[in-house]
Amino acid sequence: MAPVDNPRPLPVIVAYSAGPRELDMVELSLPPGSTAMDALNASGLLARHGLGSVDQVTVGIWMKLRPLDTLLRPHDRVEIYRPLKVDPKEARRQRYRKNKA
Template identity: 50%
Template sequence: MAPADLTVDVCWSPAPGTLRECHLSLPAGSTLRDALVASTWFDAAGPERLGGLQVGIWGRAQPLDAPLREGDRVEVYRALTVDPKEARRQRYRDAGQRIVTRHRPLGRKA
């Protein structure tokens, strides 16, 4: 690895319960698009179709031309199949009781 290279991880979950990870060494100045192409997971989509992917770095959505830094974690996101609010309502109906989170404990309002 040359001193000007940077290492990044590309993570993708193509289906629920599965995770694919790829450790890459890229030249300095590489972008998110470069990392996706180097992973070879998206070759079938073609470079022109990469624009349809939802991608980010460390959990924050980024454009494909975003520059990468040493140690970045590139993430490819799947589309949501259920609205998060609706999923919570369904869990409530199934459990039959209020779902308590650490942000909103049960009890009287102050």
């Protein structure tokens, strides 16, 4: 008998933080060969948070920037990054000035 070609689904998580201490995560089971773009489209997070289209967001996998055509591996976490409101260096300066006073 020939082996049955039944590829296992690919478990991944798509995560987005709309603000400090807010986290919206969606667990997905995608077909093998799926990309970060496939995960974003399947998650529904873009529409739920009004983030626009897939090509308007910056994404990463496990805290490393990755292009949308990156192939996913089992248990990857695709992260949608929001733009910074304040430059981290400037925020540090402001905290220093505030604590110094």
